Amino acid sequence: MNMNNKTMGINTAHNGSRYSLVADDTHSADMDIAMGPVKYKHGSQAVDVRGGNQTNSISDDSGIGRVVSPPRISTVEDNFTNEGDDGNDANDNKDIWTKPAIVSYRQQWLSFWYVFVVVLTPVVMLPIILTVDESYEKEAKCGYVIAIMAVYWTTEALPISVTALLPVVLMPTLGVMTAKDTSSAFFNDVSMLFVGGLLVAIAIEVWDVHKRIALLTVRTVGAEPTLLLLGITLVTWFLSLWISNTATTAMMMTIVQALLDQYKQVYRQRDARKSGEIIGESSLSMMSPESEKEYKRLCKAVYLTVAYAANIGGTGSLTGTGPNIIFFGAAQELYDGKGLKNPVTFGKWMAYGIPMSLLLVLVQWVWMVTRFLKFKGGWSFCLRKRRSEDREDMEQVNAMIDREYRKLGPVSYAQKTIFVTFSIMVFCWITRDLGQSGGWGNWFPPKMVSDSTSSILFGILMFVLPSHPPRIRGKGGWRERSIEVKPLLNWDLAQRKMPWSLYMVLGGGYAIARAATKSGLSAWLGDQLLVFKDLNNWAIVLIVCYVVTFATEVTSNSATATLMMPILSQMAISLQVNPILFMYPAAIATSFAFMLPAATPPNAIVFATGIVRVIDMVICGLLLNLVSVPILLLATATWGNSIFGFDQMPPEFLTNSTVP
Helix, strand or coil, rough: CCCCCCCCCCCCCEEEEEECCCCCCCCCCCCCCCCCCCCCCCCCCCCCCCCCCCCCCCCCCCCCCCCCCCCCEEEEEEEECCCCCCCCHHHHHHHHCCCCCCHHHHHHCCCCCHHHHHHHHHCCCCHHHHCCCCCHHHHHHHHHHHHHHHHHHHHHCCCCCHHHHHHHHHHHCCCCCHHHHHHHCCCCHHHHHHHHHHHHHHHHHHHHHHHHHHHHHHHHHHCCHHHHHHHHHHHHHHHHCCCCCHHHHHHHHHHHHHHHHHHHHHHHHHHHHHHCCCCCCHHHHCCHHHHHHHHHHHCCCCCHHHHHHHHHHHCCCCCCCCHHHHHHHHHHHHHCCCCCCCHHHHHHHHHHHHCCCCCCCCHHHHHHHHCCCCCCCCCCHCCCCCCHHHHHHHHHHHHHHHHHHHHHHCCCCHHHHHHHHHHHHHHHHHHHCCCHHCHHHHHHHCCCHHHHHHHHHHHHCCCCEEEECCCCCCCHHHCCCCCCCEECCCCCHHHHCCCHHHHHHHHHHHHHHHHHHCCCHHHHHHHHHHHHHHHCCCCCHHHHHHHHHHHCCCCCCCEEEEEEHHHHHHHHCCCCCHHHHHHHHHHCCCCCCCCCCCCCCCHHHHCCCCCCHHHHHHHHHHHHHHHHHHHHHHHHHHHHHHHHHCCCCCHHHHHCCCCC
């Protein structure tokens, strides 16, 4: 989440074969809450998180930020640590604004690249306005603004959230839409749904509810590598449904690093037994070549599993990641414009998204096991009868997991309260609209309540419910000492962890969609897209999803979704197809970024360990990119179609259809 409204930066650097990452309290999250004040250190090199032109900026799963320039490297001890915020805002400011480095004139001008992009792009795009017929003047001006924003979003010459503010300036000055209409798009019912859900998610993170769930799951499945990998896969996927993909990855990395350290000792002891040596503090380099190979393969499998499961998990719920919210807001705007009820609700999304994401995450687990855990017999490694010394090794890892879980202590009153509150909130989201079965939303006049109603209610409760139960007066009377009662959240903590920058991105997308409709650009685009009318609708969905999947490897997930939603909606209407048939899968496909470290922050975090190489991520991610889209289409064409009626075109949209 945004700490003091600062922008997150995650830098990855290479020195030999070792990478590391340091993330401090300046980061920002898309959906989901961020990982809090954390510094990750691994190996002899660390990559600092800072602002300025010397950093490689990567945000969370919303894609707010991309690797754009060389990182700054600092040296740290060889371990993973979790360091808290010192609470000093002055120090925070020093972390963001650092003294510029002394560089050559060539490097100075190279660092000035973003100014050239910002200044030259509007000039280069001027022919969009100057060469069109006067009858299309307003459409051209709207397209001019969108083209400029697309370049800024792709190159990140400006921060993505800053680029999203451009419609407030350009739309009124170019005569496309009034400032009042433009500004009103930046905060709406969808934004409030996000706010309430994030407040509860922040409380989950602050009180370590997610960590308890993760350790309990790992403790249950045990230390057998393939089963342990399955446990890590499922718990990362589940947590990412509700909290930030970045926060989930960061938390899981601390857990899996401790597990892998214990496995390192297991391999050392196994080699010592084979050689008859006394077991001591040997380094990784002292392992036998076979053990070192097996250990590194296990590390790669675990690290990539955490990143991929976090990315996939965000697709399973409406508030799972930024592109989901962007699509939901675009659909809301589209259906409201026709006086129709938005068919997408939280409950329907879960009915569609959870089976789809679960199927995909299980495929990902099978691929990780097949790709990396093939040592000593592949799948038979987890099925054959264990030798006594192997069982002892696994018992050591199980004992370590049990110790880590016991360190959390008993379930606290605050954790119980948050878990119950969260469960009731999800229940309210699901049961508000049950279609023909009714729902509690029918207790109120039509369109009077939405998912944001219950979301904000439970978000407010985080500031009301006590973190400790008040004690009844004891034998000592009113003078007896007791614990001060405080709420689960306070505003200072909430506002520091709230991803304010994402609301700008969402608002910019809504403003673009509104301007495209009012200016007539959407209708014009629909006419141009009639070239696809002879293609099968499912073939179009397949092509669109693959384009989005590979485009989001190098562009922001949120920016991609923002640009695609108005285009796809008008394309569908022009072809007399239900708009959400094209929009929904495309929005989910923006989260299928598995190939490159810079594609998503979870990818960057695991890449920074130095164990996972770029080629490892490319090979593993390419298969997942190719497989994920057919699985998405399978879900869309089967149970998704029965839930949303993708094959049924609302007659109200036929008035805008241009198919002859």
